[in-house]
Amino acid sequence: xxPLVFLHGVxxxxxxxxxxxxxxxxxxxxAHAWDQPGYGASPAVEPYDFEQxxxxxxxxxxxxxxxPVVLVGHSMGGMVAQEAYVRFPERIKALVLCFTxxxxxxxxxxxxxxxxxxxxxxxxAGHSMAEIAARLLPTMRGRKxxxxxxxxxxxxxxxxxxxxxxxxxxxxxxxxxxRELAAIRVPTLLVAGSDDRTAPPSVMExxxxxxxxxxxxxxxxxxxxxxxxxxxxxxxxxxxxLRRHSL
Numbered sequence: 001x002x003p004l005v006f007l008h009g010v011x012x013x014x015x016x017x018x019x020x021x022x023x024x025x026x027x028x029x030x031a032h033a034w035d036q037p038g039y040g041a042s043p044a045v046e047p048y049d050f051e052q053x054x055x056x057x058x059x060x061x062x063x064x065x066x067x068p069v070v071l072v073g074h075s076m077g078g079m080v081a082q083e084a085y086v087r088f089p090e091r092i093k094a095l096v097l098c099f100t101x102x103x104x105x106x107x108x109x110x111x112x113x114x115x116x117x118x119x120x121x122x123x124x125a126g127h128s129m130a131e132i133a134a135r136l137l138p139t140m141r142g143r144k145x146x147x148x149x150x151x152x153x154x155x156x157x158x159x160x161x162x163x164x165x166x167x168x169x170x171x172x173x174x175x176x177x178x179r180e181l182a183a184i185r186v187p188t189l190l191v192a193g194s195d196d197r198t199a200p201p202s203v204m205e206x207x208x209x210x211x212x213x214x215x216x217x218x219x220x221x222x223x224x225x226x227x228x229x230x231x232x233x234x235x236x237x238x239x240x241x242l243r244r245h246s247l
Contacts (some may be wrong), residue, residue: 001027001028001030001070001247002029002067002069002070002093002094002247003028003029003030003031003032003063003064003065003067003069003070003137004024004029004030004031004032004061004069004070004072005032005033005034005057005064005066005069005070005071005072006020006031006032006033006073006074006077006079007034007057007071007072007073007074007076007077007078007080007081008033008034008036008074008075008076008101008156009034009075009076009077009167010075010076010086010154010168010169010172011133011137011153011157011160012033012039012074012075012076012077012156012157012158012160012171013039013040013150013160014018014033014034014039014155014182015033015155015156015159016074016152016153016156016198016227016228017033017227018035018160018229019079019149019152019227019228019231020033020072020231020234020235020238021033022238023125023231023235024235024238025179025246027239028176029222029242030038031063032060032064034057034060034170036050036053036056036076036080037053037056038161038167038168039160039161039163039164040159042056044094044164044167046170047237048167048170048171049082049171050079050080050083050171050174050175050182051083051087053080053083053171054080054083054084054087054088055087057080057084058084058088058091059088059111059173060229061091062091063207064085066091066122067193068090068091068092068121068146069092069093069094070093070094070095070181070242070247071084071092071094071095071098072098073095073096073097073098073100074098074099074100074226074227075100075198075202075224075226076100076172076197077098077099077100077102078097078098078100079097079100079101079172079175080134081095081096081097081132082095082097082102082177082180083177085180085184085186086160086177086180089185089186092186093186093187093247094137094186094187094188094189094241094242094245094247095184095186095187095188095189096189096190096191096222096238096241097188097189097190097191097204097207098191098226098227098234099191099192099193099196099198099199099204099224099226099237100179100193100199100204101147101199101203101204101229102176102177102181102210103173103175103176103177103178103206104172104173104176110152112173113173115169115172115173116169116170118121118172119169120137123165123242125161128158128161128162129157129158129159129160129161129165130154130157130158131203133153133154133157133158134221136181137150137154137157138150138155139224140196140198140223140224140225141223141229142193142194142195142196142219142221142222142223142225142229142230143195143221143226144220144221144222144227144230145221145222145223145229145230146228146229146230147183147236148229149228149231150225150228152228153225153228153247160239163227172205174187174235176209178189182210182211182212184211184212184214185212186239187213187215187239187247188211188213188214188215188217189214189215189217189238189243190204190205190207190209190211190214190215190216190217190219191217191219191226191234191237191238191239192204192205192216192218192222193218193219193221193222193224193226193229193230194219194220194221194222195221195222195223196222196223196224196226197224198224199224201218204216205218215241216225217237219233219234219237222234
């Protein structure tokens with residue numbers, strides 16, 4: 001079976017995939033969740049940009065044996081997955097882009113500047129990552145969220161180093177791979193949540209239409225926390241995609 005590599009969001013870490021790793025391992029998949037550079041015990045990279053972060057991902061794939069993998073990326077992780085496909089498509093057998101987008105808004109736009117300022121203002125005011133998580137993450141739940149998912153998300157985000165969070169938020173605002181969507185040539189699944197206001201389903205559905213042969217799954221009542229919000233529904237959608245494509 002094809003190795004699965006799970007990529008977390010900006011407030012994440014490998015523990016964000018606690019409800020996925022044992023499930024897919026039980027199905028026989030080699031399942032791995034990374035800590036992006038600067039998260040967990042993973043050393044930071046400089047400059048902290050998509051080029052260096054995706055290079056770190058390639059080193060991980062090579063360390064796992066170098067065979068092509070399925071990248072499963074949530075939010076920022078979905079952006080890293082797209083960047084990786086542009087830079088080393090031969091290492092990627094399929095893409096699963098979850099609660100994410102093909103672009104931010106451009107680093108020089110007012111929206112991007114306001115987003116970065118809003119996300120970093122609590123740190124500038126002296127709040128801890130735990131305090132930020134407790135305030136921010138409840139706004140990202142969906143109508144049908146697993147209550148345990150929010151607790152997991154808050155615990156994971158509380159452990160993110162503040163300086164890494166600053167760098168990752170700034171990196172997000174630079175992302176734009178819209179032009180490369182049409183060049184994707186591997187099986188691709190996009191998973192969206194009906195209640196996700198960060199990566200709205202309308203945006204993700206449009207993104208899916210631009211990728212040749214891409215599949216789109218909408219999880220009803222799911223928010224931006226995605227795999228943590230509705231782990232059973234998410235796992236079922238991913239397992240079905242893997243099975244149908246003999247991955």
